[in-house]
Amino acid sequence: xxxxxxxxxxxxxxxxxxxxxxxxxxxxxxxxxxxxxxxxxxxxxxxxxxxxx
Numbered sequence: 001x002x003x004x005x006x007x008x009x010x011x012x013x014x015x016x017x018x019x020x021x022x023x024x025x026x027x028x029x030x031x032x033x034x035x036x037x038x039x040x041x042x043x044x045x046x047x048x049x050x051x052x053x
Contacts, residue, residue: 002039004031013039 001010007027016022020033021044031041 002041004029005041006031006043011041 001012003009004011004024004027006024006029009024009026011022011024013022013033016033016036016039018033018036022031022033022041023029024031030044032044034040034042
């Protein structure tokens with residue numbers, strides 16, 4: 001079990017790899033696995049428009 005960094009709900013995840021993207025079942029935030037021991041999740045930044053720059 002690992003805590004969602006956005007809403008704080010406990011998420012059960014098994015068999016994940018570093019840099020894998022998962023979605024919180026409660027707040028639907030996209031989370032990246034940044035560490036496996038212990039499992040640490042970080043919220044992905046929102047993609048911003050670059051307007052061709």
